[in-house]
Amino acid sequence: MDEAIDARLDGRTVVLAGATSAAGLAMTQALHAAGAHVIATGRSAARLEPLAGAGAQVFLADATSLDEMTALAGQIGGVDGVIPLVGGWRGGGGLAGQSDDDFADLLPALDAVRATSRAFDAALRASGAGRFAIVSSTAVARPLAGGANYAAVKAASEAWARAVAHGYAKAAREAAEPLRAASVVFRAKALDPEVLAARVVTLWDADAVDLNDRVFDLD
Incomplete structure (x- = not known):
């Protein structure tokens, strides 16, 4: 792993929610190998082992709960x-097969994006290099009928992450300070x-200004 990356991560605290x-x-x-202090949350003690x-x-702790994340x-x-x-996939069956139950099962992914970004907003803006990142899907750019529920939830998550990016930029601008926090989207x-x-x-x-409100394809 690149030594410069190790130096930047050494001693930083990163929360992996869900x-x-x-x-x-x-x-x-x-992250641990790079020297970061990793905090991992989940709802099952056995699965956290x-x-x-x-x-x-x-x-x-439940990543979808604002109270628990706060x-x-x-x-x-x-x-x-x-x-x-928090993720998962439910789909198939064309547009007619996009059931309300499947949509409800996918919503926790969006709930987790909302809860974590809100709970840690002040802490990430106070950090010298705050980073908020979500995992999305290429389905957002090319949604299919059989995955409409999934694409819709991912698109909403991306919109929320972009709003987070705007919040970071606005706060820095109003404080007349350099942008130090960044919100990014990874698509796969x-x-x-x-x-x-x-x-x-x-x-x-990388500097926050080069990351904030960016979408990165992993494929």
Whole structure:
């Protein structure tokens, strides 16, 4: 791993919210190896164990809950990165097959984006290099009938992340300070956890002005 990236990440605190997935484990390993203090959340103690084994400090907390994320933010103090990882896919059956139940099952991904960005907003803006990142899909750019529910939720998540980016820029401008926080979107067609983890680590190797409100394709 690049030494400059290690130096920028060393000692920084990064929250992976809803991290009990292959992507969460890969990111924990990569960030921990780069010297970051990784905080991983999940709703299952058993599923958090691999993350603790990979070097994360783990907390039982629901990433979709504003109250629980706000409580966590108050408990851990300074934060330099937040990445909500609640996901999942439901679809198929053309437009007629886009059921309300499937849509409801996909909404927690958006809920997590909203809850984490709001709970950690002040902490990320106070950081010398705050980074908020979400994982989206290339389906946003080319939505298909059989994945309309999924694409709609991802599109809404991207819109929220872009609003977060605007908030960071506006706060910096009004304070007459340099932009230090950035909100970015990662898009993938078929997510490779290792590719995502490697790209996340590089977020601290670039200035916020070059990252904020950007969409990066991982494929």
